[in-house]
Every structure is written in structure tokens, then in C-alpha cells.
Amino acid sequence: MAGNKSLFFFIVCAMASVLDGQTLGGPMHDKAVVCYVASWAAYRPGSGAFVIEDLEPSLCTHLVYSFTGLDTEKGTIKVLDPWQDLEKDYGKGGYKRIVNMKKRYPHLKVTIAIGGWNEGSLKYSKMASERESRQKFIDSVLAFLEQYQFDGLDLDWEYPARRDGKPEDKANYVALVKELSDAFKPRGYILTAALGAGKDTMDAAYDLAKLSRYLTLIHMMCYDYHGTWDGVVGANAPLRGTDDEDVLSVEFTIKYMLEHGVSPYKLVLGLPMYGRTFILKDPKVRDIEFGRTPVMAAGFKGPYTGEAGFMGYNEICHEISNKSAKWTHHWHEQSSTPYLRDGGRIITYDNARSIAIKVKTAIDYGLGGLMVWSIDTDDFKGFCDKETDAYVDFMERYKYMVDDPVMTEALQSLNLPDVNRISKRTAYTVNNGKLNLRLPEPQYSNYPLMETINEATVLAMEEKRILDEMDIITKQNEISDDKDEPGSSSIPRCSTLAVAFCALLVFRL
Numbered sequence: 001m002a003g004n005k006s007l008f009f010f011i012v013c014a015m016a017s018v019l020d021g022q023t024l025g026g027p028m029h030d031k032a033v034v035c036y037v038a039s040w041a042a043y044r045p046g047s048g049a050f051v052i053e054d055l056e057p058s059l060c061t062h063l064v065y066s067f068t069g070l071d072t073e074k075g076t077i078k079v080l081d082p083w084q085d086l087e088k089d090y091g092k093g094g095y096k097r098i099v100n101m102k103k104r105y106p107h108l109k110v111t112i113a114i115g116g117w118n119e120g121s122l123k124y125s126k127m128a129s130e131r132e133s134r135q136k137f138i139d140s141v142l143a144f145l146e147q148y149q150f151d152g153l154d155l156d157w158e159y160p161a162r163r164d165g166k167p168e169d170k171a172n173y174v175a176l177v178k179e180l181s182d183a184f185k186p187r188g189y190i191l192t193a194a195l196g197a198g199k200d201t202m203d204a205a206y207d208l209a210k211l212s213r214y215l216t217l218i219h220m221m222c223y224d225y226h227g228t229w230d231g232v233v234g235a236n237a238p239l240r241g242t243d244d245e246d247v248l249s250v251e252f253t254i255k256y257m258l259e260h261g262v263s264p265y266k267l268v269l270g271l272p273m274y275g276r277t278f279i280l281k282d283p284k285v286r287d288i289e290f291g292r293t294p295v296m297a298a299g300f301k302g303p304y305t306g307e308a309g310f311m312g313y314n315e316i317c318h319e320i321s322n323k324s325a326k327w328t329h330h331w332h333e334q335s336s337t338p339y340l341r342d343g344g345r346i347i348t349y350d351n352a353r354s355i356a357i358k359v360k361t362a363i364d365y366g367l368g369g370l371m372v373w374s375i376d377t378d379d380f381k382g383f384c385d386k387e388t389d390a391y392v393d394f395m396e397r398y399k400y401m402v403d404d405p406v407m408t409e410a411l412q413s414l415n416l417p418d419v420n421r422i423s424k425r426t427a428y429t430v431n432n433g434k435l436n437l438r439l440p441e442p443q444y445s446n447y448p449l450m451e452t453i454n455e456a457t458v459l460a461m462e463e464k465r466i467l468d469e470m471d472i473i474t475k476q477n478e479i480s481d482d483k484d485e486p487g488s489s490s491i492p493r494c495s496t497l498a499v500a501f502c503a504l505l506v507f508r509l
């Protein structure tokens with residue numbers, strides 16, 4: 001027994017020493033997954049309190065610590081919460097703790113954000129207006145990055161030429177971004193920016209083509225489209241608008257940015273890890289209509305975030321998991337948004353399914369990746385029941401793909417792995433000459449939304465490859481059909497994807 005024990009002890013020690021020096025990897029795909037961390041989440045009560053050590057860095061490629069501010073007097077970058085951010089005077093050392101994550105996770109880029117809603121626009125407008133004040137700011141940023149060892153800066157000026165800003169901000173913002181980029185390049189720093197997604201903001205604030213040239217990545221803040229300020233129920237982040245005139249949607253923002261000269265691979269689609277809450281004016285109203293059903297001026301609060309009209313996904317999923325709560329579950333098809341109702345209370349939000357749909361959208365547009373605001377309101381403790389329908393839309397598309405006659409041909413050139421000899425993470429395989437889809441199983445006990453983002457990215461990229469191949473073969477077949485039967489009127493064939501969508505629509509109706 002003693003021998004066994006010491007052998008066991010030896011093995012444990014050997015394993016521990018291996019693990020000790022081990023570095024861990026990132027996501028299993030090459031898209032960016034940018035994770036904002038709200039430093040004030042550390043102050044949330046009870047199980048809502050989020051500390052740096054709660055991060056699961058294998059789910060992100062970039063961490064963005066939020067926020068620093070602008071010193072009005074000096075025009076330089078400044079620490080906003082010295083106790084939380086720094087080590088001096090027995091502080092919590094947030095900067096150091098997040099940068100240290102790179103030791104075990106060398107794939108990570110860790111940057112610092114400046115700005116945010118509460119910083120306002122005016123002082124940024126002033127700083128950006130003159131060459132000298134911009135240079136002073138840039139010098140302070142370089143010293144800051146050097147001192148705290150961040151990999152770069154994320155600009156969150158909300159927004160140039162809006163709120164207290166002035167029209168010249170649009171050109172001055174480009175100048176600031178260009179000069180920062182020039183200073184960053186030789187030092188290897190990355191420069192990113194969070195841009196507002198509303199059409200009015202995009203029109204007034206951004207020279208998108210120029211910003212795209214100088215920024216490493218553009219974080220599109222594709223949320224806060226609707227809330228209690230509308231006076232009616234609405235989706236925080238609707239995938240599609242209510243009609244062609246509706247410019248407040250994720251798809252409109254993506255198309256607008258691409259049409260205005262942004263490189264798709266630099267565009268990162270922002271996803272909200274939170275929803276919006278509403279109190280109905282008439283709690284007895286039978287049907288809820290987005291954009292129509294009237295609500296009170298303020299929504300209700302969550303226990304952790306404590307902000308009327310706002311609820312983190314972790315707070316929302318607690319409500320869903322509470323067996324004695326009386327929420328009814330709904331899905332708003334037009335905007336791809338789930339919502340909950342309990343009498344006069346409504347929560348519109350994003351869940352695993354709506355997130356998976358948006359990830360597919362980002363991949364289909366060829367975007368550079370996904371961003372989340374913010375990782376500290378995912379179910380990072382893993383308290384909630386797992387959602388089981390995250391990939392139903394992938395499964396429905398698969399059902400139409402699998403029986404398409406072109407699929408047999410496509411499988412021959414795609415060289416997908418055989419189902420019996422797959423690497424563990426492969427989603428689409430071949431089984432007896434047919435396309436096979438194996439939906440992802442949860443690997444983590446927590447972070448359901450972050451995990452969905454990464455799994456859906458792999459699924460969507462593989463699905464796109466298959467659909468693209470089917471399209472190519474369909475087109476080639478049309479050409480050779482025309483050659484074989486000269487004079488026959490060839491009816492242009494709907495692309496496979498379009499057929500799948502038509503079929504889906506008919507199926508749904």
C-alpha cells in the first residue's frame with residue numbers, strides 16, 4: 001500500500017508540474033472573439049460580482065478592459081477607478097491581473113478601452129480638435145500602454161459629432177485615429193474602436209472608409225436599438241427591421257458599414273449579453289407587438305445590475321430557471337428575438353439561439369468576428385439550466401441540404417471527414433455517403449452564450465463552405481446543361497441557399 005501511495009503521489013506531482021508550465025489555447029476557429037470586461041462588475045452584489053479570475057480566456061481572442069477616461073485639465077488618458085485598477089495603496093490591481101492572463105493564454109490580446117457612455121463626448125471633441133492636443137493625448141497613451149503592458153487601445157468615444165460634440169469631430173476623429181495608428185505601428189500595438197450602430201450616429205460621426213484603413217478592428221455596437229425610451233416594446237438587438245424603412249437593425253448596420261467602404265474582415269459584430277425590460281401600460285393587453293405595444297417610462301431592474309430597463313443574461317436566465325416564476329416564452333420571428341412575459345412585465349433579450357443566428361449572419365457576410373458587451377453578464381457562474389435549442393436553425397437548414405441532389409456531387413469535392421473517423425470537434429461529416437451534422441455538446445459548465453458564439457462560428461463556417469460548394473456545382477451544371485441542349489430554354493435555378501430559405505419560410509407559414 002505504501003508503495004502504491006508513493007507512486008500515486010509521484011504521478012500527481014509529475015502531472016502538477018506539467019500543468020504548472022502549461023499554456024492553454026484559444027478558440028478553434030480563426031475569427032476574432034472580442035470580450036469586453038466591465039471593471040465595475042466587481043461591485044455587483046452576491047453572485048453577480050464578477051472578478052478577472054472568473055474569465056474563461058479560451059473563449060476569447062481579445063479582452064478589452066473597460067474603461068479609462070480623459071483627464072479634462074491635462075487632455076491625457078487617466079485611470080478611472082484607481083482602487084479597482086491599480087495596485088498602489090492596497091488596490092485590487094485589475095490592470096495587472098488581466099494582463100497576466102496572457103501568461104497562461106498566450107493567444108490573448110489584452111487592450112484597454114477609453115470612453116464609454118458616462119464619459120460623454122465634449123472633452124474628446126476638444127482633445128481631437130487640435131494637432132497639439134491630439135499629440136499630447138497620444139504621448140500619454142503610449143506611456144500608459146508601456147507602463148501597464150497592454151497590447152493596445154480601444155476608442156469608445158460616444159460619439160464624435162453627437163451629444164455635446166460638433167460636426168468637425170468627424171474629420172478630427174479620423175485625424176486622431178490616423179495619428180494613433182502611425183504611433184502604434186512601429187511598436188506593435190493594436191488600435192480598435194467601438195462604433196455606434198444607429199444610422200444617425202454612423203452618418204454624423206464616422207468617415208467609415210478612412211477609419212477602416214487605420215483601425216485594426218471595428219467593434220460594431222449592434223445593440224441598444226430599442227428600449228423603454230421608445231415608449232413601446234422593442235428588441236434590444238433586432239436582426240432584421242420591421243420593414244424596408246426601418247434602419248434600426250443588425251443587418252442594416254452591417255450592410256451600411258460594408259457599403260461605406262469598411263473591409264469586411266475588419267468588422268466585428270457586437271452581441272449583447274443583456275436584454276431590455278418593459279412594464280406594459282396595459283398589463284391585460286392580449287398580444288405583444290414590437291414597435292407598437294405601449295410601455296411605461298421606466299422598465300424594471302435586475303438584482304445584480306440594478307439599472308431600470310436593463311437585465312444581464314445571467315439575471316434573465318435565473319428568472320427562466322426559477323420554477324416558481326410565471327414567465328411565458330415567446331419568439332419574435334421578424335427580429336429573431338426571444339422575449340418573456342409575466343402579466344405586465346416583458347423582457348426582450350438575446351439567448352443562445354438568437355446569438356447563433358447572428359453568428360451565422362456575421363460569417364455569411366465574411367466579417368472578421370464577434371464581440372460581446374459584456375462577458376460579465378453571461379452566466380459565468382453556470383447557475384442556469386442550459387438552453388437546448390441553440391442550434392435548431394442549423395438543424396433545419398441541414399435537413400434541406402442533406403436531400404439536395406447536388407449534395408452527392410458536392411460531398412465528392414468537399415472531402416469532409418468520415419463520421420467514424422472524425423476529430424472530436426468536427427460538426428459536418430459524411431455518413432454512408434450522406435451529409436451528417438453532429439450538434440455541439442456543451443464543454444463548459446458555465447458561459448453558455450460565449451460557448452455558443454464559438455461553436456456557432458465553427459458550424460457557420462463549415463456550413464458556408466458546403467453551401468458555397470453546392471452553388472459552384474449548381475452553376476457548373478447549368479453551363480454544361482446549356483451546352484448539351486442547345487436551344488432549350490434553361491430556367492435559371494434558384495441557389496441552394498435561396499431554396500432552403502424559401503422552403504423554410506413555407507414550412508414556418
Ligand SMILES: *[C@@H]1O[C@H](CO)[C@@H](O)[C@H](O)[C@H]1NC(C)=O
Pocket residue numbers: 322323324325326
Ligand atoms: C422565483 O420566483 C418567485 C415568484 O416570482 C419569487 O418569489 C422568488 O423570489 C424567485 N426565486 C429566486 C431565487 O429568484
